[in-house]
Amino acid sequence: MQIISGTTEINWEQHTAVAIGKFDGIHQGHRRLLDRIIRAKEDGLAATIFTFDPPPSVFFSGKPQAELTTKEEKRRIFDKMGIDLLIEFPMNARTAAMPPETFVSRVLHEQLKARYIAAGTDLSFGDRGKGDWHLLKAMAEKMGYQVQVIDKIMYGGREISSTFVREEILKGNMELAEKLLGAPFTVSGTVKHGKRLGRTLGMPTVNLLPPRDKLLPPKGVYLSRMFAGGSWHEGITNIGCRPTVSNSGQMSVETYLYNFNKEIYGEYVEVSLLTYCRPEMKFSSVDELKENMARDIEAGREYWESRRAEKTVGQRIPV
Structure with a gap:
């Protein structure tokens, strides 16, 4: 996947199929949109995602917002999906004031050579957000592209949106968040050296320091899976500030990974949070912390063993 970031000058030769949006969370609605441009590759078009950096909501408010998916996470997900080109178009006073008609003719038509555009019903772009899918359709014949408007996906009578996903994650409702996203909610990053307390207690952990712009669910313990070393591993994860042994607030x-003993410091890993188990707690001593860690690990072990047993039963061939 090629990435063009931080510039308004886009040099691209191939005709493209374009999806425009923030894609925070890359939820089911986003995936439907992206599926359309990926399928357009069969017609010789380059599957292209167009985003603004920073997102318009952040630029206009002047306030950073924790993201469901960080820029690095989006890049990795888009690459795995088969996207050919990612545009991270700079959002500033000049680009924000660009007339929507100019955006279509100069950026989409001249620079990206768009032949197909997939648009959500809530799409807005250009000066004061006046551009929308109606404008895209009005200019389609003259600019030589086709427009497909993608309807929202509903869940429980509500439109799936980044806001909906965000609300459920902040409640710790990871199962529903997974349904809305189409995949488990994931925290990723480079493995760091910790205080080695877990190793000292006989329960070594893989430690990440999440980016400041990453949205996190409530502090506590979660059943999880980690992608490391090219494969997925069962585990149990604590998100929090380690109040029993630290007052830094970081x-x-x-x-903690089951049946895993490799050194992976410095590697990029992904932690999928599946189920919220309990809130983070401050214990009166390290010994009490150790006892509770052991209970959490054993409960997680029983969960994963039962999951494997259910899978084995489901795979048996009736006789």
């Missing part, structure tokens, strides 16, 4: 993501 958030960390610490994962």
Whole structure:
């Protein structure tokens, strides 16, 4: 996947199929949109995602917002999906004031050579957000592209949106968040050296320091899976500030992996949070912390063993 970031000058030769949006969370609605441009590759078009950096909501409010998916996470997900080109178009006073007609003719038509555009019903772009899918359709014949408007996906009578996903994650409702996203909610990053307390207690953990712009669910313990070393591993994760042994207030993501003993410091890993188990607690001593860690790990072990047993039963061939 090629990435063009931080410039308004886009040099691209191939005709493209374009999806425009923030894609925060890359939820089911986003995936439907992206599926359309990926399928357009069969017609020789380059599957292209167009985003603004920073997102318009952040630019206009002047306030940073924790993201469901960080820029690095989006890049990795888009690459795995088969996207050919990612545009991270700079959002500033000049680009924000660009007339929507100019955006279509100059950026989409001249620079990206768009032949197909997939648009959500809530799409807005250009000066004061006046551009929308109606404008895209009005200019389609003259600019030589086709427009497909993608309807929202509903869940429980509500439109799936980044706001909906965000609300459920902040409640710790990871199962529903997974349904809305189409995949488990994931925290990723480079494995860091911790205080080695877990190793000292006989329960070593893989430690991540989440980016400041990453949205996190409530502090506590979660059943999880980690992608490391090219495969997925069962685990249990604590998200929090480690109040029993530290008063720094620094958030960390610490994962104990079952049947795993490799050194992966410095590697990029992904932690999928599946089920919220309990809130983070401050214990009166390290010994009490150790006892509770052991109980959490054993409960997680029983969960994963039962999951494997259910899978084995489901795979048996009736006789």
